[in-house]
């Protein structure tokens with residue numbers, strides 16, 4: 001089980017709520033994914049309407065909400081959005097997303113660190129979305145973030161783990177859960193992140209834009225489980241040269257890696 005701050009999760013797949021064709025497809029996919037934590041952009045929900053068509057089905061489905069500050073371009077805007085979310089939704093969890101550049105949606109590391117520090121001091125459980133920068137991850141951990149969310153590739157790009165080498169360093173060094181977020185475009189990418197030792201992945205676009213989001217959500221669920229199981233079992237070593245699969249001895253006390 002995965003523990004982040006005061007919550008434990010059976011599922012290591014977190015999902016998003018954007019880009020679905022309609023609310024019922026979103027809910028069906030979320031239920032099929034088995035996710036227990038879904039993120040939603042504060043800019044997309046109407047907090048004044050109890051029947052908001054994104055918020056209502058999520059509350060009814062009983063999943064934990066992770067409001068995100070997407071749309072904020074500065075620390076000040078993000079802190080404002082986080083406080084609004086806490087007030088309106090009664091959760092002190094926040095996915096901190098600050099991306100001033102609309103083309104690549106890459107997170108601003110300086111504003112993110114600044115906002116994280118302020119939000120942690122104010123009692124928030126802060127999960128920052130960041131580039132796969134091991135030094136920044138450490139700094140965020142030091143200011144009290146309860147997890148880090150390094151990107152695999154730009155949001156919505158479906159490109160997979162373009163930052164793989166840096167994700168490996170982050171996972172090796174982290175003392176808080178590492179959630180690989182953004183750009184995961186196929187179940188195989190999610191499995192790859194889990195095999196590397198990520199604690200969880202967050203997937204939105206790949207599920208939402210599939211012609212069959214419910215089946216895709218189920219595929220991601222299985223891939224995340226398989227990847228985690230492989231990580232826990234331990235992968236064999238990689239070798240440049242061939243290593244015979246049928247050595248001339250019966251059984252080996254120590255497996256050949």
Ligand SMILES: CC(=O)[C@@H](O)[C@H](O)COP(=O)(O)O
Pocket residue numbers: 015016017018039068070097129154155156157158181182183184202203204205206
């Ligand atoms: C929904 C959300 O929080 C996104 O900002 C997140 O990063 C997901 O990225 P993908 O849409 O690429 O899965």
